[in-house]
Amino acid sequence: MITGLSHRTAASACALCVAGVLALMPATAAAGARSKEPAPPPRAAMPGPSLLYHQGAQVRPHRGAPGLPEVSALSWLVADADNGNVLASDEAHRALPPASTLKTLFAVTVLPGLPSGLRHTVSYKELADVGEGSSLVGVEEGHSYQVSDLWHGVFLSSGNDAVHVLASLGGGWQATAKRMQEKARSLGALDTHVVSPDGYDAPGQVSSAYDLAVFGRAGLHNPDFARYCGTAEASFPGDGSSYAIENTNRLLTGEDGVAPYPGLIGIKNGYTSNAGNTLVAAARRGGRTLVVTVMNPQDGGGFAVYEEARRLLDWGFASAGLVDPVGSLDGLRVKSAPATAAPVAAASASQVPDDDSGWSGRAVVAGLSGLGAGAVALRLRLRAKGGRSGPG
Structure with a gap:
């Protein structure tokens, strides 16, 4: 049980928890959370190695x-x-x-x-x-x-x-x-x-x-x-x-x-x-x-x-x-770009596709949800002890 924590200490702890999870998440999962980045351009499916641009x-x-x-x-x-x-x-x-x-x-x-x-x-x-x-x-x-x-x-x-x-x-x-x-x-x-x-x-x-x-x-x-x-x-x-x-x-x-x-x-x-x-x-x-x-x-x-x-x-x-x-003859055919994923914060577990990185979409959503619930519980405990909340 956590007792006697100041608001600043509790906030720092939450920040460290989130930072730790993000550090453990694969780069692909972290990139998915940056929803404002433009979608990648379509990729050509080139079988290799192709010699068709060689002379002769x-x-x-x-x-x-x-x-x-x-x-x-x-x-x-x-x-x-x-x-x-x-x-x-x-x-x-x-x-x-x-x-x-x-x-x-x-x-x-x-x-x-x-x-x-x-x-x-x-x-x-x-x-x-x-x-x-x-x-x-x-x-x-x-x-x-x-x-x-x-x-x-x-x-x-x-x-x-x-x-x-x-x-x-x-x-x-x-x-x-x-x-x-x-x-x-x-x-x-x-x-x-x-x-x-x-x-x-x-x-x-x-x-x-x-x-x-x-x-x-x-x-x-x-x-x-x-x-x-x-x-x-x-x-x-x-x-x-x-x-x-x-x-x-x-x-x-x-x-x-x-x-x-x-x-x-x-x-x-x-x-x-x-x-x-x-x-x-x-x-x-x-x-x-x-x-x-x-x-x-x-x-x-x-x-x-x-x-x-x-x-x-x-x-x-x-x-x-x-x-x-x-x-x-299919080597330069352009594949459609994948659909842009919804921001993780606004997505439900069923909206985030699993990938092959070792961290499924459902696991990421569940982990972040758990961290959010923990932060709320800590905030309520502090308020009950008379602590002040910071700016929203």
Whole structure:
């Protein structure tokens, strides 16, 4: 029993008790009590060690792994689409103009919000700003199209006219570019800068082999995206009757002397004089799905992009179990910041989550509650003996 303590002595004792508890508490628990500090920023989940920012070709082969194929592209990447492991790459994060492969990000962003059966009559305004020399599917003012028709125009004919109409339905050209930029960041695609949603050359518009593989992989999780990007032929509405359109991805159709790739799923090819030939392709074989990106081959002519993608896919399938990943397509995806905890003084035990520090939230609350009760009891005892209370 404590007797004969002055008010100042009792207050000092309480202060020492609290200080002792705080000294014993782990740093994480003490930090949680400082409720006025700003919440920490979101963290990127980087698997390690990643080699994707290193220069030159990157691969981690085991004994017996096949050698990397000859590839002249300025940037390329081959990854497992199922788990996101990057099997090999070269200049994966090099910022380059993407041409129409940027339409993969456009579709990932806009497609989920537009019902495929929705019918729309095209206005002149929606086609007024289509860039000169753009690839077109033949969308015409005053004609009515289903959204599914327009997506066939995007994926098969790489129609910038179809992109403009879909972007209008999705909120407008600039709003769509902003949404695409936000979507890229949410997927961990940090190299991409969107200016023109159709991939038309524009100052400052860039992406990377890494980012385009991220977009292609994300798109394949949407059954509509996967169906459109893997369609070789379709009918497109015209004056009085429909006409046939064919996918410009030669690995899918086998046109122009390019042999079709067995098990090819899609995804999207592109070309501009500034970007050169670009391609994001995915194929499935033996229960594995691979995604490759090839950007601007320097040798072999206009169809080299398909042959280099073919060699990378062949190498990827032959390397099953024989290489370790050099990075991950999930490696830069930003995790949401944890919710800010309520101040400990105002929280109940059920509101404070347990952690793995050895001091649970409930223990902290119970300990502080016990100290508070002890301080009140001591104060009442002192008052009963005639002691004065200090300022509140």
